[in-house]
Amino acid sequence: MASSGSPAPCGCLCRSPASLAWLGTTLLLLADWVLLRAVLPRIASLLVPAALPLLRVWVVGLGRWAGLWLGARGVLRATVGTKSESGGVQGWMAALEPLAAALGLALPGLASFRELGSWGVPRDADSTRLLHWGGRLDAFVLSYAAALPAATLWHKLRSLWVHGGHGDSGDPVRRLLGCLGSEIRRLPLVLGLLILSCLGEMAIPFFTGRLTDWILQDGTATAFTRNITLMSVLTIASAVLEFVGDGVYNGTMGRVHSRLQAHVFQAVLRQETEFFQQNQTGAITSRVTEDTSTLSESLSEKLNLLLWYLVRGLCLLGLMLWGSLSLTLVTLVALPLLFLLPKKLGKRYKVLAAQVQESLAKSSQVAIEVLSAMPTVRSFANEEGEAQKFRQKQQEMKTLNQKEALAYAVDLWTTSISGMLLKVGILYTGGQLVTSGAVSSGSLVSFVLYQIQFTTAVQVLLSTYPSVQKAVGSSDKIFEYLDRIPCCPASGVLTPSNLEGLVEFQDVSFAYPNRPDVLVLQGLTFTLRPGEVTALVGPNGSGKSTVAALLQNLYQPAGGKLLLDGKPLPQYEHRYLHRQVAAVGQEPQLFGRSFRENIAYGLIQEPSTEEITAAAMESGAHSFISELPQGYNTEAGEAGSQLSGGQRQAVALARALIRKPRVLILDDATSALDANSQLRVEQLLYESPERGCRSVLLITQHLSLVERADHILFMEGGTICEEGNHQQLMRQRGRYWTMVQVPGGVAAPE
Known part of the structure; x- marks a missing residue:
């Protein structure tokens, strides 16, 4: 004010x-x-x-x-x-x-x-006054x-x-064209073919008008045959050019689709760990697959229609201006009715289309979440509850689909009515011009045919443009992923040829991004030395698995330093770091690929069969893999679903050991192993010839593995309360001693 x-x-x-x-x-x-x-x-x-x-x-x-x-x-x-x-x-x-x-x-x-x-037509001297x-x-x-x-x-x-x-779609449209990359060089060729094809297609209405005048003037059969032949040649040439143009365009868009989807997926893979915790897997998958497919479909089909009818409309407009200025003005005066009103209705359609896409992503997420957790759903007898939840999402999407269909129908109906009114106006005005002798009957016929095609082109443009707008709306999230800068630091450049594996936690503090006020680790300080096994024990929620995650560089400390051979972890090159630091979790993730691929997962140089077999023998996985009909070429099933928990842990341990890491993290990685496999892991940790070459962080609930550890750290509340070897801690009769006395031994990680 x-x-x-x-x-x-x-x-x-x-x-x-x-x-x-x-x-x-x-x-x-x-x-x-x-x-x-x-x-x-x-x-x-x-x-x-x-x-x-x-x-x-x-x-x-x-x-x-x-x-x-x-x-x-x-x-x-x-x-x-x-x-x-x-x-x-x-x-x-x-x-x-x-x-x-x-x-x-x-x-x-x-x-x-x-x-x-009127070039070359004799005129009176007064005609220029017009x-x-x-x-x-x-x-x-x-x-x-x-x-x-x-x-x-x-x-x-x-x-x-x-x-x-x-x-508001300006930037996405430019980004969409930017997705063409080097393929954009083909667009001038496609545009040239479109123009030539459209001009050739105009032969039918042009020669129809000439033939009308010829019939009224009792023309010769030779002129009739010549006109029909020329019209046929131009029409066939137009069809051939259109075929070639569509082939070049669709081939280009197919390559663009593959490139775009690969770029989006690669951009997602670059994101930090918190990104995947804050965004559900189904929603991310929907963006990478469904949204990119919708976008590519619009680029290959809808944009093709848009370009074709835009060029066709411009060519028709030029021929209409050439044929009759008065009739063309009538058409142009009616353009606001054909353009502005559908534009307003199209905005509502675009909003509803975006809501339908969002609802579809949520519905897909419900299905993916339930199907991936069917044992839990069945265990709690909640099949009907999940079905009801899915029906609720479907009902919401049904309502949105009905609204979207209604908006589309109103838009199309308005355009059709406007086109019919325009045709009536053209016929009325054209009839008066023919009566007055301003234009010939053939010229009026040609113009009416031009105008009908022009109106159709405008209608197609108006009906196609919302679809392109819909693709532009769905591209927002795609470009958000492509433009998103990961919060984690960029990959470093350190790749030392000799890495000792000395790990130092120096006054490290950490809080998860979704709970920034709750410190999970507070002033944590300890060292992992090469040739030693350090056991990390403590009650659930004390921060043990968080230590393992930080050591894998999945998160960055909120305070303090985490050093590897005296250098901060982010300074090491990404692939190098994860060859030297390998981890096995309680529920390791396998892929629906062969055992050979799962064990060699992430290695740049493909290992030999002997190396894969040796790693599997160390972990105890060789015994059951060798009994399979196809051996190491057998598929492990989706997420290793064909394996037991112990078998998955054994394969994951082999995946870590084949890298010959300098730092090995076992985060309750033996909880599902049988007695023989646990004994094998115990020998691997304490009796293997390679023990002196690596530092081991052991998080386990098996007391037999902890007792032999060189160093034991007892964590509680994110800090180290007690440390020493097993005998020293037992003599202190502190919290470690109390935990050992509890049936079940050392507590499991959180």
Whole structure:
């Protein structure tokens, strides 16, 4: 609100930027009517000889353009500070400059078409006076009727490319074209083929009009045959060019689809661990697969239709202008009815389409979550509950689909009615022109056929554009993934040839991103030394698994330092670090691939069969893998579903051992192993010849493994409460001693 001391008029204008904009536009319109319409023709008559009437029209048109452009710039400058207060006003005011261009060039352009259309035709000396109709009231109104649709179309197309334009889809559309990469070089070829094909397709209405005149004039059979032959040749050539253009375009879009999906998936894989905890797997999968497929479908099909009918419409418009200026003006005057109203309805359709996509992602997430946890669902007898939940999501999506279908139907119905009204107007006006002798019957037939095709092209454009908008809406999340910068530090460059494996936690503190106020680790300080096994024990929730996650560089400490051979973990190259630091969890994740691929997973150089077998023998996995019909080439099943928990742990342990890591993390990795396999792991930790080459962090609930550890750390509340070997801690009779006395031994990790 303006201060009480400010002048009233100024305060009024400041409070009403829309009033200022409307006032400036009204003054500009009055100036065009009172000054430019009357003064410019007189000035042009003084500057340009009467023998050059067309030049006079162009002088007047260019002068009008310059005057209106300067006035539009002045109005825009006067309201430039009101954008934040009146975004809608700024939107339509941005069309003033293209409107000035359209108003200035409309009459000169029409006059030029008239001159070209009558080239070589004898005319009386007075016929050139028709070129000077710019000062008449009907011509003034018609110029606005023709210029408004042209300016609106130009402004809308421009908003798709200019950053920060009124069209909110501008940046995504440019990004979509950017996805073409090197394939964009094929677009000029496709566009050229489209233009030639469209021009060839115009042969049928053109020769139909000529044949109509020939029949009425009792023409010869030779002319008839010649016209039919030429029309057939052009039509066949048009079909061939269209086929080639579609082939090149669809092949290009197929490659773009594969590239886009690969880029999105790669961008997702780069994200930090918190990203996958904050976003559900089903939602991410939906973006990578369904949204990219929808986007690619729109690029390959809808955008193809959009380009085809846009080029076709422009070619038809040119031929219509050539055939009859009056009938073309009738068509242009009807364009706002064909364009503006469906545009408003299309906004509602776009919003509903985005809501349907979101609802589909949520519904898919419910199904994925339930199907991946069927044993739990069945264990709690909640099949009906999950089915009810899925039906509820489907019902929500059904309601949205009905609304979307209704919006689409209303949009299509409005466009159809507008097209029919336009056809009636064309036939009425054309009949009067034929009666007066202004055009021939054949020219009217050709124009009607052109106009029908032009109306169809406009209808297809209006019905296809919302689909492209829908793809643009679904691309927002895709580009959000592509543009998202991971919160984790970038991969370092350290790849030392000799790594000892000395790990130091120096006053490390940590809190999970979703609970930043709850410190899981507080001032944690300890060291893992090469050749030693350090056991980490403590009650559930004490932070043991968090220590393992930090050591794998899955998270970054909130405070303190985590060093490997004296260097912070992020300074090491990503692949190198995870070759040297290997971890096995309580519930390891296997992939639906062969055992050979699972064990060699992530290695740059494919290991030999002997190396894979040796790692499996160390972990105890060789015994059951060798009994399978296809041995190491046997599929492990989705997520290792064909294996028991102990077998999965054995395969995961082999996957870690084949890397010959300098730091080995066992996070309750032996909980499901049988007695023989546990004994094998115990020998691996304490009796293996490679023991002296690696540091081991052992988190386990088996007391037999902990007793032999070189160093035992007892954690509680995110801090180290006690440390020492088994004998020392038992003599202290502290918390470790109390935990050992409890049936079941050492507590499991959280």
